[in-house]
Amino acid sequence: MASSRLSSTFWLGLLILASDVLVAGAFDISSTDNLAVYWGQNSYGATGGNTADYQQPISYYCQDDVINAFPVAFLDVFFGEGGEPSIDLANTCSTANDPVFNGTQMPDCTFLASDIETCQSAGKIVTISLGGATGAVGFSNASQAEDFATTIWDLFLGGSSSIRPFGSAVLDGVDLDIEGGSTEYYSNFVSSLRSLMNSGDKSYYITAAPQCPFPDAYIGSVINAEPFDAVYVQFYNNYCQLTEYDNANDWDFSTWDNWAKNTSPNPDVKVYIGAPAAQAAASSGYVDAATLGEIAIQTRQNYSSFGGIMLWDASQAYANDRYDAQVKSYLTGAATPVTTTTAPATTATTTATTTSSAPATTTTAATSGNCAGVATWVANVAYESGDQVVYNGNLWTATEWSYAETPGGSAGAWTDDGACTAVALAKGEYIKVAFQSKEAPLNVPPKVSAVPTASAASATAPARRNSRFFKF
Ligand SMILES: *[C@@H]1O[C@H](CO)[C@@H](O)[C@H](O)[C@H]1NC(C)=O
Ligand SMILES: *[C@@H]1O[C@H](CO)[C@@H](O)[C@H](O)[C@H]1NC(C)=O
Ligand SMILES: *[C@@H]1O[C@H](CO)[C@@H](O)[C@H](O)[C@H]1NC(C)=O
Numbered sequence: 001m002a003s004s005r006l007s008s009t010f011w012l013g014l015l016i017l018a019s020d021v022l023v024a025g026a027f028d029i030s031s032t033d034n035l036a037v038y039w040g041q042n043s044y045g046a047t048g049g050n051t052a053d054y055q056q057p058i059s060y061y062c063q064d065d066v067i068n069a070f071p072v073a074f075l076d077v078f079f080g081e082g083g084e085p086s087i088d089l090a091n092t093c094s095t096a097n098d099p100v101f102n103g104t105q106m107p108d109c110t111f112l113a114s115d116i117e118t119c120q121s122a123g124k125i126v127t128i129s130l131g132g133a134t135g136a137v138g139f140s141n142a143s144q145a146e147d148f149a150t151t152i153w154d155l156f157l158g159g160s161s162s163i164r165p166f167g168s169a170v171l172d173g174v175d176l177d178i179e180g181g182s183t184e185y186y187s188n189f190v191s192s193l194r195s196l197m198n199s200g201d202k203s204y205y206i207t208a209a210p211q212c213p214f215p216d217a218y219i220g221s222v223i224n225a226e227p228f229d230a231v232y233v234q235f236y237n238n239y240c241q242l243t244e245y246d247n248a249n250d251w252d253f254s255t256w257d258n259w260a261k262n263t264s265p266n267p268d269v270k271v272y273i274g275a276p277a278a279q280a281a282a283s284s285g286y287v288d289a290a291t292l293g294e295i296a297i298q299t300r301q302n303y304s305s306f307g308g309i310m311l312w313d314a315s316q317a318y319a320n321d322r323y324d325a326q327v328k329s330y331l332t333g334a335a336t337p338v339t340t341t342t343a344p345a346t347t348a349t350t351t352a353t354t355t356s357s358a359p360a361t362t363t364t365a366a367t368s369g370n371c372a373g374v375a376t377w378v379a380n381v382a383y384e385s386g387d388q389v390v391y392n393g394n395l396w397t398a399t400e401w402s403y404a405e406t407p408g409g410s411a412g413a414w415t416d417d418g419a420c421t422a423v424a425l426a427k428g429e430y431i432k433v434a435f436q437s438k439e440a441p442l443n444v445p446p447k448v449s450a451v452p453t454a455s456a457a458s459a460t461a462p463a464r465r466n467s468r469f470f471k472f
Contacts, residue, residue, distance in 0.1 A: 027068055027125045027172075029205065029229055029270065032300050033331035034308030035066060036207075036232055036272060037317060037324055038129065040073035042090035044315035047280040053319040055091055057112065058126065061314045062119035066328045069125045071175040071207065071232070073313070074132035078139075078148060080105040085151065087128070087165055101163040106155075110167035117169050125172035125205060128156045131179060138181030145185035149192035158200040173197070173205035175232070178218045186219070190226040205229045209274065209310070212240035214255045223259075227266035231256070232310035234274040236285025242275055243285055245295050253299050253306075260305035270307025273299060277317035277324065284384065289323050293330025294337035389414075 028034075042055035061067055077086035084104040088094045093109035100107050116126050130152075131137050139145040154161040156171045174193060178186065190206060197204035208223050209232045210216030216223070223231060233256055235242045244250035256271045275292055276282035287295070292309065300306040309327055311317050317324035329335035387398040389407060395417040402413035 026123045029307075030268070031068075032270075032306055032308065033328070034068045034270075034272070035324060035328050035331065036069035036071060036230075036308065036310040037061070037067045037277070038073045038311070038313040039070045039315075040089040040092065040129070041132075041313055042092070042315050043281050043313040044278070044319045045091060047316075049280075049315075049319055053315065055315040057092060057115045058314075059115040059118040061318070062122050062124055064325070066322075066325045067124060067314070068308070069127070069205075070119060070314070071127050071129040071177075071209075072171075073129045074177065075128055075130045075152075076132050077105065077136045078130075080136070084163060085155070093165075101165075104163055106163050106165055109165045113167040113169040116166055116171070120169075120172070126169075127173040127175045127205060127207065128152070128171055129175035129177050129209070131177040136181070137178060138183075139185035139189065140182075142185050142188040145188040146192040149189050149196060152193060153196040157197070157204060158202075159196070170202075172203070173207065173229070175207045175209060176219055176222070177209040178222075179211075180218070183218050183221065186222040187225045190222060190228075194226070207232060209234060212236075212238050212252075212274075214252070214259065223269075224263050225265070228264065228269050229266070230270040230272060230307055231260075232272045232274045234310075234312075236274065236276050236282040236312075238285070241285030242273070242287045242292065242295060245287075245291075253303055257303040257305045269305065271303070271305045272308050272310040273306075274310040274312070275327075277311040277313060278320035281312050281316040283387065289321075289326035289330070290337040292327055293335070296327075296331060297337065388417075 039055070039058050039061060045051070045054035058070060058072070061070070072087075072089065075085055075087045080086045082103040082105075084101075084106050086095060086105040087107060087109070089107075089109065091097070093107050093112065095105050095107050098107040098109065119126055139148065150159070152174060153159040155164050156166065156174075158170060176186065176190075194206065197206075206226075206228050207230045208219045208228055210219050210223065211234045215221075235251075240250050240252060242251075253271070253273070260269045260271050261267055273292070273296055276286045279286045296306070296309055308331060311324055311327070314324070326335070330337055385398050385400050389396050389398075396407040396414040397417055398413060399415055400413050402411065405411050405413045407414040408416065
């Protein structure tokens with residue numbers, strides 16, 4: 001009958017439309033042009049940019065096909081108040097700006113549930129990233145690590161809990177950015193997590209973000225022991241960073257490719273080139289989009305483990321002329337890098353004068369004894385002469401390049417500038433303390449409830465400064 005034919009044609013049309021959408025947009029781990037971009041830490045705002053470009057809700061970054069995967073940074077406390085974890089999403093959601101679930105320091109970010117689901121329905125994956133250098137993370141025994149896998153499953157993935165920070169949104173996996181604390185028992189955690197994921201009714205992903213020196217000091221043994229889906233290798237803040245691409249003694253993707261094929265329990269594990277999305281997003285290692293595009297294309301030609309590019313972070317990429325979109329266009333072949341086949345050898349030494357497209361690095365200048373805006377020293381970051389850190393309550397200035405050299409250590413790589421006397425906070429800044437009041441602050445800033453279009457961004461909450469991926 002006519003009505004029946006019409007109806008089946010209609011449904012067939014819908015089906016074709018739906019499957020087209022799924023095929024075109026769904027995240028594909030086996031692809032070699034994926035772009036993974038960290039979201040959550042408002043790196044742009046933390047490095048002193050214009051408030052209009054501060055981090056927006058996650059769906060703001062899902063309005064086109066550019067980004068495929070969003071690790072949400074960070075779950076920075078494993079066992080906090082009430083034995084529960086805590087997350088910190090800077091100006092978007094944190095214990096400082098949002099109410100917490102009773103008896104815990106887990107902020108209630110359920111207003112982000114539909115936001116996250118918007119990204120997922122556009123075919124992107126959203127994972128929770130555990131760690132960051134300031135993270136109070138680690139396990140004291142195997143059973144604690146295994147129990148924590150259940151906690152993560154219940155709070156973020158397919159399980160259930162009364163303190164799910166993103167409510168009904170079911171994230172797509174877990175990213176491990178472990179840069180401190182004990183390195184033990186992560187294998188137990190990952191193994192238990194994988195079992196839970198295998199029992200779930202959708203695909204889940206486990207990734208890690210090692211630094212480029214191989215093997216990674218914290219996560220190296222874990223990625224050797226457990227099957228990861230991808231590693232987002234941080235090719236910045238280290239001697240092996242992107243700016244050293246032409247120096248075969250420093251840049252070394254082949255070691256990672258070899259690890260993927262011969263050591264990882266998952267021989268199909270994908271290796272991403274991790275890059276800063278702007279000059280100010282990292283201490284060192286930034287290259288322009290065309291250079292990164294060229295490096296990625298060359299690397300993909302030679303190494304079948306190459307899976308794409310990771311960027312730190314979304315706020316920096318958007319403020320830096322949509323660095324994410326530029327880089328993606330090289331990955332997909334929509335644009336061809338205009339550079340020659342050689343990357344600039346030492347961008348790091350000339351950055352001050354050559355980075356017209358990068359946001360100005362207007363970080364709070366640290367004067368003697370004033371530690372405002374100066375990050376805490378981190379063991380596995382390479383520091384250059386002139387870099388400043390806070391360590392043991394004092395301000396320190398690097399006299400030479402160093403790596404894992406404790407301020408005050410015998411190598412003399414650091415000058416002690418004395419105690420942090422005046423911590424003058426810039427407008428909108430505050431210092432994070434380990435455990436803030438359970439009560440929501442009296443003046444909770446208004447949320448950015450509607451997702452603005454890319455041209456009409458405005459943030460209302462203060463910037464955070466505690467991301468570990470960069471120092472000031
Ligand atoms: C918070 O938890 C405590 C202890 O379980 C309970 O006594 C209290 O009533 C709870 N408060 C709210 C507002 O749910
Ligand atoms: C593991 O560590 C936790 C936390 O320190 C402790 O409560 C628990 O008793 C330990 N379990 C075993 C089996 O040692
Ligand atoms: C790729 O392989 C070619 C030929 O062996 C080599 O000349 C080139 O340097 C390699 N490029 C990368 C990025 O490893």
